[in-house]
Amino acid sequence: MKNKLNNLTNKEWLKFQKSWFIHNPPPRKKGVLVHPAKFPETMAQEFIEFFTKEGETVLDPMAGTGSTLVAALRAGRNSYGIELNPKYAKIAGQIVEEERKVLGKRVEGLTSKVINGDAANALDLGPFDLAQGKLVTFDYVLTSPPYWDMLKTKGAETQKKRRDSAELDVHYSDNPNDLGNVDDYETFLEKLVGIYGRLKSSLRDKAYLTIIVKNVKKGGKIYPLAWDIARELGKTYTLKDEKLWLQDNQPLAPFGMGSAWVSNTFHHYCLQFRLEIEKK
Numbered sequence: 001m002k003n004k005l006n007n008l009t010n011k012e013w014l015k016f017q018k019s020w021f022i023h024n025p026p027p028r029k030k031g032v033l034v035h036p037a038k039f040p041e042t043m044a045q046e047f048i049e050f051f052t053k054e055g056e057t058v059l060d061p062m063a064g065t066g067s068t069l070v071a072a073l074r075a076g077r078n079s080y081g082i083e084l085n086p087k088y089a090k091i092a093g094q095i096v097e098e099e100r101k102v103l104g105k106r107v108e109g110l111t112s113k114v115i116n117g118d119a120a121n122a123l124d125l126g127p128f129d130l131a132q133g134k135l136v137t138f139d140y141v142l143t144s145p146p147y148w149d150m151l152k153t154k155g156a157e158t159q160k161k162r163r164d165s166a167e168l169d170v171h172y173s174d175n176p177n178d179l180g181n182v183d184d185y186e187t188f189l190e191k192l193v194g195i196y197g198r199l200k201s202s203l204r205d206k207a208y209l210t211i212i213v214k215n216v217k218k219g220g221k222i223y224p225l226a227w228d229i230a231r232e233l234g235k236t237y238t239l240k241d242e243k244l245w246l247q248d249n250q251p252l253a254p255f256g257m258g259s260a261w262v263s264n265t266f267h268h269y270c271l272q273f274r275l276e277i278e279k280k
């Protein structure tokens, strides 16, 4: 079989094709604990290794503390990340530098670049002009957005421990351009899908995008963020199968016990989209 997508063996390819996986995040490094919601580098690496070949280029337009960039380095790929909060962008830069030292010579020729900026402004340029006038086209996007303003919900169980710590952030920032600060759900969705949609001109034909997201529970109601992104962004890219990321090491809480159905939600959707330019 000629493998046009990645460098995996048939066996590795087949393993990734299952529509769900369990990945319990390993303990975080001290430097990135401050960020309220990161995904594990180990998991990001598996996606990058499936959706790209060695030496290709990955983008994360909301890079947080740089998990995608670290994973890309480990996988031998170039990477770019945009992050609005200067504190997280700085940590991402440091983490990437530390990782480069660990990996040494084998990553010398690779680019990893963190840009402190607003993804809403940076991504409608056509091929990216990021690295001293060099035009960059991306082969893959791996990202996870703010889950609307969920981090600001008072009852959010995961936030309790963080609130008691002076060092750990409970939400991303107070910047009005931070999508986690948009109050109205429909406005949030429109802005988010707009950012992802404008990436189109910076992607190569047949590039995949993976968006890791959850549906949001607020005030006793579900806002189907994952499904809404699937429907709306499916108008720009072709929506492909999802993969479900399951966590099975979380403590169960008795939400609604005895009176109402309220789940302990320990799954995320990893939504796959593909840019498929129609041939005339």
Ligand SMILES: C[S@@+](CC[C@H](N)C(=O)[O-])C[C@H]1O[C@@H](n2cnc3c(N)ncnc32)[C@H](O)[C@@H]1O
Pocket (backbone or CB within 6 Å): 035, 037, 038, 039, 040, 061, 062, 063, 064, 065, 066, 067, 068, 082, 083, 084, 085, 088, 117, 118, 119, 120, 143, 144, 145, 146, 147, 172, 173, 177, 178, 179, 180
């Ligand atoms: C779910 S977190 C991403 C975490 C990242 N995947 C990681 O593992 O560290 C979402 C990130 O989006 C950033 N963000 C929010 N609005 C943004 C915008 N308009 N442009 C760029 N980044 C933004 C937040 O600061 C936050 O770090």
